[in-house]
Amino acid sequence: MTKPLVDVSRDFPILNRTINGHRLVWLDSAATSQKPTAVLKAVERYYEESNANVLRSVHTLASEATEEFNAARAKVAGFIGANRPEEVIFTRGTTEGLNLVARGFGDQVVHGGDEIVLSPMEHHSNLIPWQQLARRQGATLRYIQLAPDGTISLEALEQAITPKTRIVALSRISNVLGTINPIREAADLVHRHGGYLIVDGAQSVPHEPTRVEELGADFLAFSGHKMCAPTGIGALWGKHALLDQMEPVIFGGEMISYVDREEATWAEIPAKFEGGTPNIAGAIGLGAAVDYLNQVGMEAIFEHSRSLGEKAFQVLQGIDGVSVYGPASPHAGAVAFNIDGIHPHDVAQVFDAQGVAIRAGHHCAQPLMQWLGVGSTARASFYLYNGDEDIERLKEAILETKRYFRR
Ligand code: PMP
DSSP: OOOOSSOHHHHOGGGGOEETTEEOEEOBTTTOOOOOHHHHHHHHHIIIIIOOOSSSOOSHHHHHHHHHHHHHHHHHHHHHTOSSGGGEEEESSHHHHHHHHIIIIIHHHOOTTOEEEEOTTOOGGGTHHHHHHHHHHTOEEEEOOOOTTSOOOHHHHHHHOOTTEEEEEEESBOTTTOOBOOHHHHHHHHHHTTOEEEEEOTTTTTTSOOOHHHHTOSEEEEEGGGTTSOTTOEEEEEOHHHHHHSOOSSOSTTSEEEEOSSOEEEOOTTGGGOOSOOOHHHHHHHHHHHHHHHHHOHHHHHHHHHHHHHHHHHHHHTSTTEEEOSOSSOOSSEEEEEETTBOHHHHHHHHHHTTEEOEEEOTTOHHHHHHHTOSOEEEEEOOTTOOHHHHHHHHHHHHHHHHHTTO
């Protein structure tokens, strides 16, 4: 029996809600996670006691806010095993981080005739910035061939990554299939050819212990809101030397060293990439989320997400008329499925009537839907506050949906 890893009713008040007469079952954490009280309190306390702009004024509140903001950066750096806090750039989330790299770094290293390697399972935010870069520079996009079960083999990596590859952009964990991609192997290959690896960690950083050096990435982007932090905050980690080399993309206050009427020079990293007033409360909330996740333990969270994902896969596969996508294992948190003859949006609607929240649609991964040969899917995703009981509710919801549509 797998129980939630935390005291759900104490830590996640929102999960005490009743939806349409049923206890809310939150199976949409891959879209966004719920936020523990510790995070909500940290944000509230900041606004109640220390609210001020950071890195500017010398008064007491400004020093407190700056200290907390810097402490949050150090916590995030520690969480992913970064060597130095300044390698962590605060962003709005994964999308902004990947766009920053494609613009500020991609334009420097990718030129006409070069190749950018992607996988067909990428989220649009790890796809479109590279399409745009390829168009700007006259480069070619190449796609890693997926195995029939949706995984990426070493042979497929070897076929896709060549001496022409300048950038490989790959998600560590798929937001649709929950599969785990061989990032270390991709890093070794692309580095051998003198290229760079950019990792979309939107689904992996919340679910598995992350050590950037072991991962082998040159850049890693992720979002706070999928790891118990508020929306509007995320981080881009990059190797120090590459961030030094990378051009800023957002110009304005706080990112400069010197400005005259004609020219400007840039501040050191991370400030160089953080023009304008940052999301201070969000960063502090992210710091609190990191503390919370560390307390639970990332190893335990990984085992938990994986065990629930794989159990759900088995249960769904055992229901007549249900198609489940991807391999039986691994499923780190997310499982995509369809019920024969019923549109996923209708599935999600009937689920909602039973208090079960899932996502239906293309999951911002249309090329993956094309590869699967479907327009859309339903998706159940799990996190530290879910347990076996929620899988039971998922199963009941499917049976009820089938009865409702007489399938
Ligand atoms: N990549 C993946 C794999 C994701 O799951 C998501 C969020 N669904 C993103 C990128 C984009 O994250 P955000 O919307 O927080 O920028």
